[in-house]
């Protein structure tokens with residue numbers, strides 16, 4: 001999508017993005033505004049607004065995103081303890097309308113998350 005910052009990151013248009021992992025369908029890069037010592041974003045390259053915009057045909061892609069998150073956790077050495085979360089909709093804190101999972105680690109996580 002033309003005005004989507006994560007589409008631009010996925011197509012390599014944005015410089016200085018710290019990419020942790022990428023393959024043909026997904027990628028993971030460090031968050032610009034980290035909320036934990038380790039904070040990466042895991043996205044599909046293809047634009048999907050949010051999790052509730054995914055369709056049956058996206059099943060394989062959604063599975064790949066989970067595996068990308070696990071690979072990213074290993075690459076960032078937090079595979080023993082991390083949190084994976086998606087904000088679905090403005091009310092949940094979504095500010096970028098391109099499906100993404102926050103991978104947070106490197107500190108104690110609180111529950112409930114608030």
Ligand code: DGP
Nearest residue numbers: 005029030031032033087093094095096
């Ligand atoms: P959310 O609020 O759940 O939609 O999370 C969006 C996240 O995206 C937020 O933590 C900041 C991050 N972000 C926004 N723009 C950029 C960018 O241009 N580069 C990077 N690396 N992260 C960004």
